[in-house]
Amino acid sequence: MGVKSVWFAFYYIWFMFVLVFVTDLVFCRTLSLDPDPCDSMNQREFEKLRSDQLTVLINGYSESRIPLLQTIVASYSAASVVSSILVLWGNPNTPDQVLDQLYHNMTQYSPGTASISLIQQSSSSLNARFLPRSSVDTRAVLVCDDDVEVDRRSLEFAFSVWKSNPDRLVGTFVRSHGFDLQGKEWIYTVHPDKYSILLTKFMLMKQDYLFEYSCKGGVEMKEMRMIVDQMRNCEDILMNFVAADMLRAGPIMVGAERVRDWGDARNEQEEEQVDEGVRDVGLSSRRVEHRKRRGKCIREFHRVMGKMPLMYSYGKVVNSVGEQGLCRKAGNLVFCDRG
Ligand SMILES: *[C@@H]1O[C@H](CO)[C@@H](O)[C@H](O)[C@H]1NC(C)=O
Numbered sequence: 001m002g003v004k005s006v007w008f009a010f011y012y013i014w015f016m017f018v019l020v021f022v023t024d025l026v027f028c029r030t031l032s033l034d035p036d037p038c039d040s041m042n043q044r045e046f047e048k049l050r051s052d053q054l055t056v057l058i059n060g061y062s063e064s065r066i067p068l069l070q071t072i073v074a075s076y077s078a079a080s081v082v083s084s085i086l087v088l089w090g091n092p093n094t095p096d097q098v099l100d101q102l103y104h105n106m107t108q109y110s111p112g113t114a115s116i117s118l119i120q121q122s123s124s125s126l127n128a129r130f131l132p133r134s135s136v137d138t139r140a141v142l143v144c145d146d147d148v149e150v151d152r153r154s155l156e157f158a159f160s161v162w163k164s165n166p167d168r169l170v171g172t173f174v175r176s177h178g179f180d181l182q183g184k185e186w187i188y189t190v191h192p193d194k195y196s197i198l199l200t201k202f203m204l205m206k207q208d209y210l211f212e213y214s215c216k217g218g219v220e221m222k223e224m225r226m227i228v229d230q231m232r233n234c235e236d237i238l239m240n241f242v243a244a245d246m247l248r249a250g251p252i253m254v255g256a257e258r259v260r261d262w263g264d265a266r267n268e269q270e271e272e273q274v275d276e277g278v279r280d281v282g283l284s285s286r287r288v289e290h291r292k293r294r295g296k297c298i299r300e301f302h303r304v305m306g307k308m309p310l311m312y313s314y315g316k317v318v319n320s321v322g323e324q325g326l327c328r329k330a331g332n333l334v335f336c337d338r339g
Pocket residue numbers: 066067098099101102105
C-alpha cells in the first residue's frame with residue numbers, strides 16, 4: 001500500500017467520523033423538520049404505535065422562561081409513562097448558543113429515562129406545534145406550554161383516563177364557547193358548570209389529531225390555520241374544533257392534584273385557575289381584550305366551517321384526592337382552596 005492510499009484511508013476515516021459525529025449532534029439538538037410532515041406515509045397506524053407511554057410536546061418561546069422549561073422537562077422526564085419529550089422552540093431569534101446550552105442542560109439534568117430533543121421550529125407559526133412528527137412513536141401525545149407543571153401522579157391519572165377515551169381530548173384547563181343573545185354572536189367565556197374548550201396548557205390526545213389539524217380538511221382547514229397565523233392566537237381553539245367535529249363530543253376535564261401555573265407568556269390573562277367560575281365583573285381590561293380576541297377566533301372558525309362543532313362537557317374526572325391548584329395570591333403561590 002502506497003503512501004497516497006494511506007493518506008486517502010486516513011482522510012476517508014476522518015471524513016466519516018466528522019460526518020457521523022457532527023450530523024449526530026445537529027440532529028440531537030435542532031432536528032430539522034421532516035421533509036413533508038403531511039406525506040401520507042407519515043400518518044402512523046394507530047394500532048402499531050406504543051400504547052403504554054406517551055410523547056410530550058412542549059412549546060418553548062421565551063428565553064426568560066428557560067429555567068422553568070428545564071424544571072418542567074426534568075419533571076416529565078422522570079415519569080415512567082413518558083417515552084420522549086420534544087421541546088418545540090418557536091422563537092427564531094434565539095441564538096444557537098443558547099439553544100445548545102439549553103439542550104445540554106436539559107439532557108444533563110433530567111433524571112428520567114425519557115429521551116429529550118430540542119427542535120428549532122422553522123417558523124414562529126403557532127400551527128407548527130401541531131405538525132405531525134415521524135419520531136413520535138406513541139399513540140398519545142401530551143401538548144403543553146412552558147408555563148404549567150402538572151405533578152406526576154396527575155399526569156399518570158390523566159393518561160389512564162385518556163386510555164379509556166382515546167378519541168377525546170383530555171386535560172386540566174378548560175374554557176367555553178357561548179352565544180351572546182344580546183350581541184347575537186359566539187363568544188369565548190367561562191361557565192361554572194360546563195366547558196367545551198381544552199387549553200394547550202395540558203392537552204392529552206391521540207397523535208392522529210396532529211395529522212387532522214395540519215394536513216387534512218382541505219381549503220377550509222387551510223383558511224382556519226391562516227386565521228391562527230393572522231390572530232397569532234387560537235391554535236388551541238382550532239384543535240378543539242377539529243376534535244369535536246370528528247367526534248361529536250367535547251373534551252374531558254381531569255382534576256390535577258398539584259398544578260403550578262406561571263401564566264402564559266402570550267396571554268398573561270389566562271393566569272387564573274380552572275375553577276374561577278364566571279366573574280366578568282372586575283376583569284382586567286387586558287383580560288377582556290384577550291377574551292374578545294378569542295371570541296373573534298370562534299366566530300371566524302364558525303364562519304369558515306359553516307357550523308358550530310364545539311360540544312359541552314360537564315363535570316370533571318378526579319382521582320379521589322381532588323384538585324389542589326396553586327393560585328397566585330398577593331404575589332405568593334398558595335393552594336387555591338386555602339386562599
Ligand atoms: C445551563 O446551565 C448553566 C449552569 O447551571 C446555567 O448557567 C445556564 O444559564 C443554563 N443555560 C441554559 C440556556 O439553560
